[in-house]
Amino acid sequence: MSTNKLKERLDKGPVICAEGFLFEIERRGYMSSGEFVPMVSLDHPEVLENLHREFQHAGSDVVEAFTYNGHREKMRVIGKEELLEPLNRSALKIAKKVALDTPKGSKPNLMAGNISNSNIWKHNDPQSQKEVEGMFTEMIGWAVEEGADMLIGETFYYAEEAFKALEIMKKTGLPTVLTISPMGENKMRDGKSVVDTCKELEQLGADVVGLNCFRGPATMFPFLKEIRKAVKCHVGALPIPYRTSEDYPTFFNLPDRSNCACPSPHGRTFPTALDPHFCNRYEIGKFAKDAYALGINYLGVCCGANPMLIREVAESIGLTVPASKYRENMENHFMYGKNKRIPKHMTEYGDKA
Numbered sequence: 637m638s639t640n641k642l643k644e645r646l647d648k649g650p651v652i653c654a655e656g657f658l659f660e661i662e663r664r665g666y667m668s669s670g671e672f673v674p675m676v677s678l679d680h681p682e683v684l685e686n687l688h689r690e691f692q693h694a695g696s697d698v699v700e701a702f703t704y705n706g707h708r709e710k711m712r713v714i715g716k717e718e719l720l721e722p723l724n725r726s727a728l729k730i731a732k733k734v735a736l737d738t739p740k741g742s743k744p745n746l747m748a749g750n751i752s753n754s755n756i757w758k759h760n761d762p763q764s765q766k767e768v769e770g771m772f773t774e775m776i777g778w779a780v781e782e783g784a785d786m787l788i789g790e791t792f793y794y795a796e797e798a799f800k801a802l803e804i805m806k807k808t809g810l811p812t813v814l815t816i817s818p819m820g821e822n823k824m825r826d827g828k829s830v831v832d833t834c835k836e837l838e839q840l841g842a843d844v845v846g847l848n849c850f851r852g853p854a855t856m857f858p859f860l861k862e863i864r865k866a867v868k869c870h871v872g873a874l875p876i877p878y879r880t881s882e883d884y885p886t887f888f889n890l891p892d893r894s895n896c897a898c899p900s901p902h903g904r905t906f907p908t909a910l911d912p913h914f915c916n917r918y919e920i921g922k923f924a925k926d927a928y929a930l931g932i933n934y935l936g937v938c939c940g941a942n943p944m945l946i947r948e949v950a951e952s953i954g955l956t957v958p959a960s961k962y963r964e965n966m967e968n969h970f971m972y973g974k975n976k977r978i979p980k981h982m983t984e985y986g987d988k989a
């Protein structure tokens with residue numbers, strides 16, 4: 637039996653995993669919003685590699701291969717099924733390269749293969765479920781061949797799809813993380829409660845169970861408290877950095893109440909006009925600190941994440957990461973700094989401005 641490197645690290649302390657590649661690559665101009673297919677690993681591998689490096693610099697211990705939506709069904713939707721395997725292998729190779737390239741003297745990071753919500757899974761429909769099983773199996777196979785150290789299954793809103801994903805992941809013997817994403821009805825779409833789903837995932841052998849995506853800190857945290865109490869295994873918490881609320885638990889239906897003169901042409905804030913709902917870095921830091929205090933060691937940020945927020949997660953739980961060199965230093969600000977070299981007329985002006 638090979639050692640479980642993920643569990644070893646989690647038993648000792650926090651493990652940080654940057655997610656949210658979809659939104660960040662789209663913001664950088666290398667992906668079509670709405671369609672959301674990760675062609676970047678083939679079209680602009682250098683862009684993806686660099687984003688991984690930035691997240692790693694900011695403290696991510698896991699380099700998750702960007703294969704989200706890179707599954708057979710999505711490739712059929714865009715009519716490029718022949719690129720499915722090259723896309724997956726390229727994303728995995730890039731992630732592996734970055735994971736092995738950590739600063740001198742530090743241990744390599746963990747490269748994670750990834751499968752996610754298929755969006756064709758249908759409750760009580762063996763035909764669709766068989767198809768999803770095939771999609772997961774081929775992607776996990778490529779992840780193993782490209783040297784994945786662990787596997788992440790994420791963003792599942794059907795409990796049974798998550799169970800199926802875990803069953804396939806477990807066959808490899810690699811460490812597994814399975815995080816789910818309940819929609820606005822606050823339970824899984826096939827009726828199971830969030831906590832029961834996590835308990836069952838633990839029984840099925842996941843090393844980490846928990847939540848990712850769809851929910852911001854305010855509507856994810858209450859579930860995390862219950863999950864932490866209900867399971868013995870490690871728990872994962874990767875919210876979106878948006879201000880969801882009890883009335884609007886997920887980012888799919890957040891209304892823009894700012895009387896925006898330029899609403900999105902598609903009539904909703906998701907996914908391209910969520911900006912006014914963005915959490916500041918301190919809110920994300922507080923979330924991570926509170927989650928860590930609960931005993932949650934697997935932490936990160938999902939859609940909306942950027943390297944600045946990942947550094948905030950790391951520093952809020954007491955870690956120093958390479959990007960800490962450039963952490964906030966208001967001391968030397970030209971108007972608000974306390975440094976003696978700052979001219980008095982400027983700090984006095986700053987007090988008023």
Ligand SMILES: [Zn+2]
Binds near residue numbers: 939
């Ligand atoms: Zn996400």
